[in-house]
Amino acid sequence: GAVVSQHPSRVICKSGTSVKIECRSLDFQATTMFWYRQFPKQSLMLMATSNEGSKATYEQGVEKDKFLINHASLTLSTLTVTSAHPEDSSFYICSARGRVPALGPAYEQYFGPGTRLTVT
Amino acid sequence: EDQVTQSPEALRLQEGESSSLNCSYTVSGLRGLFWYRQDPGKGPEFLFTLYSAGEEKEKERLKATLTKKESFLHITAPKPEDSATYLCAVPAAGSARQLTFGSGTQLTVLP
Numbered sequence: 001g002a003v004v005s006q007h008p009s010r011v012i013c014k015s016g017t018s019v020k021i022e023c024r025s026l027d028f029q030a031t032t033m034f035w036y037r038q039f040p041k042q043s044l045m046l047m048a049t050s051n052e053g054s055k056a057t058y059e060q061g062v063e064k065d066k067f068l069i070n071h072a073s074l075t076l077s078t079l080t081v082t083s084a085h086p087e088d089s090s091f092y093i094c095s096a097r098g099r100v101p102a103l104g105p106a107y108e109q110y111f112g113p114g115t116r117l118t119v120t
Numbered sequence: 121e122d123q124v125t126q127s128p129e130a131l132r133l134q135e136g137e138s139s140s141l142n143c144s145y146t147v148s149g150l151r152g153l154f155w156y157r158q159d160p161g162k163g164p165e166f167l168f169t170l171y172s173a174g175e176e177k178e179k180e181r182l183k184a185t186l187t188k189k190e191s192f193l194h195i196t197a198p199k200p201e202d203s204a205t206y207l208c209a210v211p212a213a214g215s216a217r218q219l220t221f222g223s224g225t226q227l228t229v230l231p
Contacts, residue, residue, distance in 0.1 A: 002166065034218065043207065043221045044164070093163045097217060109154070109211075109219060111163035 002100045003027050006093075006112035013084055014120055020080045021115045023094030029074040030096035034109070035067070038091045050077055074098075084119045091116055122147045122210050126222035133229050136197050141225045143208035144190040153191050154219065155184050156207045164207055167193075198229045 003026040013019050023033060032051050036044040048069050050056035056069035066088075068080040077096075081088055095111040123146045133139055145153065152171050156164035168177045170186040177184050181202060183194040193206055205224045211217035 004163075006163075032217070043223045044219075046218055049218055091161075095163075107217075108166055108169060109217070110166055111156070114161070114163045116161070 002103060002108070002110040004094065004096050004110050004112040006115050008115060009113060010116045010118075012118045012120060015085055016083055018080055018082045019084055019117060020078055021092055021094075021117075023077045023079070023096070023112050025075045025096040025098060025110070027102070028096070028098045028100040030077075030098040031074070031107070032097045033071055033077040034095045034097070035069060035077075035079050036093045036095065038093060038114075044093060047079075081117065084117070086119045089117055089119045122212065122220045124208060124210055124220055124222035126206075126208060126225050128225060129223065130226045131228070133195075133198055133227070135199055135229055135231050138194070138196045138198070140195070141193040141206055141227070142190060143193070143222055145208075145210050147210050149213065150188075151211045151213065151217070153186055154209045154211070155191070155193055156209065158205045158207055158224070167206075195227070198227075200229045200231050203227055203229045 005024045007022045035047045038044050047062045048056045048058045050069050050071040052071050052074050058064045071077045093114040095109050097109045099107050125144045127142045152169050155167040158164045168184040173188045175186050181196050185192045205226045207224045209219040209221045
């Protein structure tokens with residue numbers, strides 16, 4: 001139980017192009033999904049929080065026009081990095097918060113495997 | 121503002137050498153404390169949630185405990201496969217429960 005997938009796992013794109021990353025909760029419905037960014041040897045930095053069917057809430061300093069988040073359903077959220085630049089290269093991780101029936105009543109936050117973005 | 125501090129930053133143990141990782145926190149009201157394990161190039165893997173002082177949870181060689189100011193992750197007789205970065209986090213107030221993470225402890229267990 002509690003499987004969160006991300007696709008793609010790695011992507012290389014040219015500067016100025018846009019990249020879309022998908023995050024899916026496979027065996028539970030996620031009331032909320034989160035997007036994080038992680039630099040080498042650093043902890044996770046929350047970028048934004050999204051609920052199904054509503055606009056994402058972005059953390060201070062995160063450009064909402066650059067990092068477009070769509071939370072289309074209770075099991076799918078997408079992050080689109082628009083007009084990517086080399087400084088956007090990073091490890092992007094999504095997480096989903098919900099109740100996994102097989103694991104009991106608690107609402108926990110489960111993470112995807114991450115997407116390594118390299119902008120050349 | 122919630123704060124989470126983990127120590128040590130890095131820990132090297134010999135296989136079988138038990139030890140503890142520390143997570144101290146400052147929050148306006150404790151809504152749980154989470155422990156995750158993260159392997160290089162992967163997303164964090166959920167380990168435990170603790171909700172109240174005195175609570176303990178165990179999973180294989182790991183045991184997490186909680187006091188009013190800190191949490192410990194005890195590792196008993198570790199194996200090389202326990203090598204990873206261990207993260208603790210506290211959730212914010214509100215329905216979304218955004219997590220504030222500590223900087224992590226990088227554990228290396230030598231054979």
